[in-house]
Amino acid sequence: MTDAVLTERVGHVLLITLNRPEARNAVNADLTLGLGTALEEAENDVDIRVVVLTGAGDQTFCAGADLKAISRGESLNPAGTEAWGFAGMVQHPVSVPVIAAVNGNALGGGTELVLASDLAVAADHASFGLPEVKRGLIAAAGGVIRLPSQLPTKIAMRMILTGEPIDAATALAWGLVNEVVPAAEVLATALALAEVIAANAPLSVQASKRVALGIRAGTVPGEDDAWALSNESMMAVFTSEDAMEGPIAFAEKRAPQWKGR
Numbered sequence: 001m002t003d004a005v006l007t008e009r010v011g012h013v014l015l016i017t018l019n020r021p022e023a024r025n026a027v028n029a030d031l032t033l034g035l036g037t038a039l040e041e042a043e044n045d046v047d048i049r050v051v052v053l054t055g056a057g058d059q060t061f062c063a064g065a066d067l068k069a070i071s072r073g074e075s076l077n078p079a080g081t082e083a084w085g086f087a088g089m090v091q092h093p094v095s096v097p098v099i100a101a102v103n104g105n106a107l108g109g110g111t112e113l114v115l116a117s118d119l120a121v122a123a124d125h126a127s128f129g130l131p132e133v134k135r136g137l138i139a140a141a142g143g144v145i146r147l148p149s150q151l152p153t154k155i156a157m158r159m160i161l162t163g164e165p166i167d168a169a170t171a172l173a174w175g176l177v178n179e180v181v182p183a184a185e186v187l188a189t190a191l192a193l194a195e196v197i198a199a200n201a202p203l204s205v206q207a208s209k210r211v212a213l214g215i216r217a218g219t220v221p222g223e224d225d226a227w228a229l230s231n232e233s234m235m236a237v238f239t240s241e242d243a244m245e246g247p248i249a250f251a252e253k254r255a256p257q258w259k260g261r
Helices: 029-044 067-071 109-116 131-135 143-150 153-162 168-173 183-198 202-213 221-238 241-251
Strands: 005-010 013-018 050-055 060-062 098-102 105-107 119-123 127-129 179-181
Touching: 005 029, 013 029, 013 183, 029 050, 050 060, 050 183, 060 109, 098 109, 098 183, 105 109, 109 127, 109 143, 119 168, 119 183, 127 168, 131 153, 131 241, 143 153, 143 221, 168 179, 179 183, 221 241
Parallel strands: 013 050, 050 098, 060 105, 098 119, 105 127, 119 179
Antiparallel strands: 005 013
């Protein structure tokens, strides 16, 4: 485990904390390794019945990929973790239920971690969004795959195509999260929900999750075609001139000049 991710056992619950508050809990290689390893621990320990995932601090759950690490040429997936996907989680389904305790803003990859979770409790000041199109990119860590399946199609498409975020109340209204509570109550509420689940028969809970989500041998075969298309589209978009223009324009605090190539 790395300092970028902290774990604590609370009864039968494994509390996982993204611990890079100085970087708004953005995902780098250390965080990917830490989160993926913690999920493996949960999957392989019979005493762990539920995972609660949260972020350090009170403003940001996860700001997505660490752009500074990427600019230095660093990979976000250390060797051996590629199959886990972004943050060691988005293509790393586990049988143990995962509850996101969204303590603040969840944008880009942060929203994709919420989408990869089974349940979510959000702070009333949290926001959710996939702003990639504003930077010439694509939400390739499951955002464009899972958002349309978890929200009404036109709500999801508005978020995907405009890149505009939604607030916690809107996320609750459309079912992206299960509960919205004051910020000070987020973790306690998520842990209380976890205890309700942990009181049930663990084999029954885990089998029910696998059937509901189509998990077989640690993968979701029903998503294979969608991931293949997402990866193909990601490569085409990320190598375009617009993909270079977006971050540069953001850094220079100006409107991007899109060329469509």
